[in-house]
Amino acid sequence: MSIAGMITDMAKEGKLASRELRNLDRAKKDAALHLMAERLLEREEDILRENAKDLSQAKASGLSEAMIDRLTLNKKVLQEMSQGLQEVKALPDPVGEITGMWKRPNGLLVGRVRIPLGLIGFIYESRPNVTIDAAGLCFKSGNAVILKGGSEAIHSNMVLAGLLEEALREAGLPPKAVQLVPTTDREAVGILLGLEDYLDIIIPRGGEGLIRFVTSHSRVPVLKHFKGVCHVYVDEFADLGMAEDVCFNAKVQRPGVCNAMETMLVHEKIAPRFIPAMCDRFTHAGVEIRGCPRTLEFLPEAKPATKEDWPAEFLELILAVKVVSSMEEALDHIEEYGSKHTETIITNDYARAQRFLSQVDSSVVLVNASTRFNDGNQLGLGAEIGINTSKLHAFGPMGLTELTATKFIVYGHGQIRS
Amino acid sequence: MSIAGMITDMAKEGKLASRELRNLDRAKKDAALHLMAERLLEREEDILRENAKDLSQAKASGLSEAMIDRLTLNKKVLQEMSQGLQEVKALPDPVGEITGMWKRPNGLLVGRVRIPLGLIGFIYESRPNVTIDAAGLCFKSGNAVILKGGSEAIHSNMVLAGLLEEALREAGLPPKAVQLVPTTDREAVGILLGLEDYLDIIIPRGGEGLIRFVTSHSRVPVLKHFKGVCHVYVDEFADLGMAEDVCFNAKVQRPGVCNAMETMLVHEKIAPRFIPAMCDRFTHAGVEIRGCPRTLEFLPEAKPATKEDWPAEFLELILAVKVVSSMEEALDHIEEYGSKHTETIITNDYARAQRFLSQVDSSVVLVNASTRFNDGNQLGLGAEIGINTSKLHAFGPMGLTELTATKFIVYGHGQIRS
Numbered sequence: 001m002s003i004a005g006m007i008t009d010m011a012k013e014g015k016l017a018s019r020e021l022r023n024l025d026r027a028k029k030d031a032a033l034h035l036m037a038e039r040l041l042e043r044e045e046d047i048l049r050e051n052a053k054d055l056s057q058a059k060a061s062g063l064s065e066a067m068i069d070r071l072t073l074n075k076k077v078l079q080e081m082s083q084g085l086q087e088v089k090a091l092p093d094p095v096g097e098i099t100g101m102w103k104r105p106n107g108l109l110v111g112r113v114r115i116p117l118g119l120i121g122f123i124y125e126s127r128p129n130v131t132i133d134a135a136g137l138c139f140k141s142g143n144a145v146i147l148k149g150g151s152e153a154i155h156s157n158m159v160l161a162g163l164l165e166e167a168l169r170e171a172g173l174p175p176k177a178v179q180l181v182p183t184t185d186r187e188a189v190g191i192l193l194g195l196e197d198y199l200d201i202i203i204p205r206g207g208e209g210l211i212r213f214v215t216s217h218s219r220v221p222v223l224k225h226f227k228g229v230c231h232v233y234v235d236e237f238a239d240l241g242m243a244e245d246v247c248f249n250a251k252v253q254r255p256g257v258c259n260a261m262e263t264m265l266v267h268e269k270i271a272p273r274f275i276p277a278m279c280d281r282f283t284h285a286g287v288e289i290r291g292c293p294r295t296l297e298f299l300p301e302a303k304p305a306t307k308e309d310w311p312a313e314f315l316e317l318i319l320a321v322k323v324v325s326s327m328e329e330a331l332d333h334i335e336e337y338g339s340k341h342t343e344t345i346i347t348n349d350y351a352r353a354q355r356f357l358s359q360v361d362s363s364v365v366l367v368n369a370s371t372r373f374n375d376g377n378q379l380g381l382g383a384e385i386g387i388n389t390s391k392l393h394a395f396g397p398m399g400l401t402e403l404t405a406t407k408f409i410v411y412g413h414g415q416i417r418s
Numbered sequence: 419m420s421i422a423g424m425i426t427d428m429a430k431e432g433k434l435a436s437r438e439l440r441n442l443d444r445a446k447k448d449a450a451l452h453l454m455a456e457r458l459l460e461r462e463e464d465i466l467r468e469n470a471k472d473l474s475q476a477k478a479s480g481l482s483e484a485m486i487d488r489l490t491l492n493k494k495v496l497q498e499m500s501q502g503l504q505e506v507k508a509l510p511d512p513v514g515e516i517t518g519m520w521k522r523p524n525g526l527l528v529g530r531v532r533i534p535l536g537l538i539g540f541i542y543e544s545r546p547n548v549t550i551d552a553a554g555l556c557f558k559s560g561n562a563v564i565l566k567g568g569s570e571a572i573h574s575n576m577v578l579a580g581l582l583e584e585a586l587r588e589a590g591l592p593p594k595a596v597q598l599v600p601t602t603d604r605e606a607v608g609i610l611l612g613l614e615d616y617l618d619i620i621i622p623r624g625g626e627g628l629i630r631f632v633t634s635h636s637r638v639p640v641l642k643h644f645k646g647v648c649h650v651y652v653d654e655f656a657d658l659g660m661a662e663d664v665c666f667n668a669k670v671q672r673p674g675v676c677n678a679m680e681t682m683l684v685h686e687k688i689a690p691r692f693i694p695a696m697c698d699r700f701t702h703a704g705v706e707i708r709g710c711p712r713t714l715e716f717l718p719e720a721k722p723a724t725k726e727d728w729p730a731e732f733l734e735l736i737l738a739v740k741v742v743s744s745m746e747e748a749l750d751h752i753e754e755y756g757s758k759h760t761e762t763i764i765t766n767d768y769a770r771a772q773r774f775l776s777q778v779d780s781s782v783v784l785v786n787a788s789t790r791f792n793d794g795n796q797l798g799l800g801a802e803i804g805i806n807t808s809k810l811h812a813f814g815p816m817g818l819t820e821l822t823a824t825k826f827i828v829y830g831h832g833q834i835r836s
Contacts, residue, residue, distance in 0.1 A: 369830025412787025
């Protein structure tokens with residue numbers, strides 16, 4: 001069979017499965033999640049054997065250390081994956097929630113109820129643990145999912161998808177609720193993106209190249225996250241000790257993730273006191289500073305920032321630093337170069353804090369806290385499937401609730417329109 | 419200047435205007451809406467003169483009577499348009515609503531607040547009153563909008579857009595908050611669809627051809643409504659008098675709209691009593707019946723339904739009728755041929771009513787009420803900008819709230835991640 005035929009068949013079967021999932025009781029879903037979590041631990045040997053195939057292929061083809069690290073499964077990682085499924089099991093089921101109900105003048109009782117999205121296409125790169133995370137979240141929220149992982153992880157993903165299917169079967173649920181595209185052929189992605197009659201939504205997770213490809217080719221609606229160019233603005237009225245701790249955390253704690261700070265904006269009034277001490281701490285932690293001309297007055301040895309640095313998502317220990325004359329200038333800078341992801345103000349001024357919160361058009365806007373808190377778990381949504389930087393559907397981190405929609409239900413007694 | 423250059427400039431200016439609209443107080447928006455409503459009445463003469471140009475061109479090019487009717491403005495239509503703006507003015511402002519707020523274990527106070535989407539591209543056909551409706555809704559919800567109307571209405575739309583701009587200026591607000599693409603060139607649509615860096619969302623409103631074109635070419639997320647193939651299922655336990663009234667209303671009251679019934683499903687147990695009387699009433703109202711073989715047993719003179727009739731959106735006085743052996747068969751039929759728009763069950767059986775509400779995957783699902791109630795106004799959302807039949811963002815009718823997103827705001831006191 002052609003790849004197109006195979007993937008279309010998967011989509012048809014996924015759609016059928018999604019119909020069964022639509023009204024599944026929480027207890028049944030949780031029982032299946034529990035089985036999945038158990039199978040992950042029981043099948044350790046098989047999983048590590050398949051993962052070893054991916055690893056030796058990765059080494060042979062010269063993948064970077066970082067990539068190989070992301071690809072590697074071991075007992076500890078499997079335990080975390082299993083624990084992740086148990087945590088999703090423990091989260092409330094969003095499906096069936098009535099988000100509002102009201103009576104119309106003609107007696108119609110109108111309500112809005114949460115329903116699953118239907119069939120999700122999830123396209124991702126590298127890490128095989130994402131296979132489990134995504135499957136768990138989609139399933140718990142009542143969605144069927146077709147997973148298309150990276151080719152480097154194909155053996156790992158196949159064995160993982162196999163045990164998920166087994167657990168579904170054992171739980172008496174449609175095994176096609178979670179399917180993995182069993183090929184490394186790149187054509188597969190393009191085919192998925194064209195199946196608008198079966199797929200309700202596509203969620204890509206990976207580098208900017210993958211995301212751009214998906215967005216420009218998909219006929220199915222896409223929830224996506226381009227990049228995180230996150231800013232901390234250290235205001236004139238900041239507590240400088242707090243500013244130092246927050247900025248350090250935002251840049252250094254985990255520089256390779258989307259909610260790490262990439263540009264620090266510093267008000268000119270406190271720049272002479274703040275920048276030297278702060279950047280000394282950064283330099284000791286191995287952070288390369290790229291400064292605007294005014295920053296370089298305090299740090300003559302730092303590298304000058306180029307115009308490419310302001311919109312850059314470095315994802316490593318590099319930080320762009322700019323001195324601004326006013327909060328307005330900081331807001332303008334964020335408006336021009338930001339990615340609508342995460343921005344923080346450090347200030348003790350009430351009015352400025354409120355103004356920053358209302359004027360910054362990002363998915364998460366914080367006062368006096370690290371950008372690293374833009375995360376479903378940290379914000380209290382539970383596990384997340386990704387962060388959406390388009391405003392459509394769910395702006396910001398997406399947990400279980402964000403994998404649902406609402407429909408209207410109407411209780412009448414014969415009403416007609418006149 | 420090229421069309422591409424012109425439209426890109428409009429998008430840049432619209433984006434700038436959207437930043438000013440983001441935090442506008444309700445009082446200011448309402449004052450501008452009031453001015454717009456007044457200008458519409460004051461400028462009647464200019465508007466009708468420009469509308470006459472469109473009408474004479476339409477007649478010369480042989481447009482259908484129905485199209486010319488939709489294109490025609492007069493005193494009464496202008497009064498309704500003005501009244502529509504006053505009604506939008508009276509609706510609550512969704513922007514700034516805190517939809518939830520909670521405290522995290524580390525003391526972070528996390529909230530979700532409603533914000534405008536940003537810059538909306540609205541692409542529509544024919545009716546010039548839509549220019550005013552769409553502008554009013556987008557503006558009240560804090561969004562800037564670029565309107566691209568049908569070429570038949572270009573003179574009418576230009577004069578309407580002109581007075582909206584005037585009203586904005588007079589209210590001291592950015593005049594580029596509402597812009598109309600001042601050309602009939604079809605290339606303009608394609609250009610708009612590619613401006614993903616400026617536009618936050620595209621809403622097309624028109625025939626299926628336009629919608630398909632927009633969906634398959636847009637790099638900007640699209641909220642769309644393909645078609646309404648709405649069903650009424652008359653259950654074995656229906657009150658047949660109520661069933662007759664609801665079905666008649668759903669089909670005949672306004673057959674040319676998306677929430678009119680297109681297929682009637684009838685349980686076999688009541689078919690012998692229900693179908694002859696019901697279809698007699700339909701036939702007297704000029705409705706053409708296209709029946710399944712079992713329907714034809716009761717209506718030997720009716721036309722047989724072909725397989726094209728089941729997924730058809732007739733939008734006229736034609737009705738497909740099918741006898742089903744069970745509610746399951748009705749649900750399967752809706753699943754296969756429905757458009758996720760609107761479905762109704764007529765029944766007095768409690769369990770069946772509840773099962774229909776939970777199992778039908780449509781934007782509005784009703785018990786014992788006409789499909790014609792799928793409408794923002796009728797359901798209590800206020801005026802609507804359209805009905806979304808994809809589950810993303812807002813499934814069903816979209817009012818002011820559905821033209822917003824939410825962002826997270828976080829109040830901290832120095833929290834960092836460990």
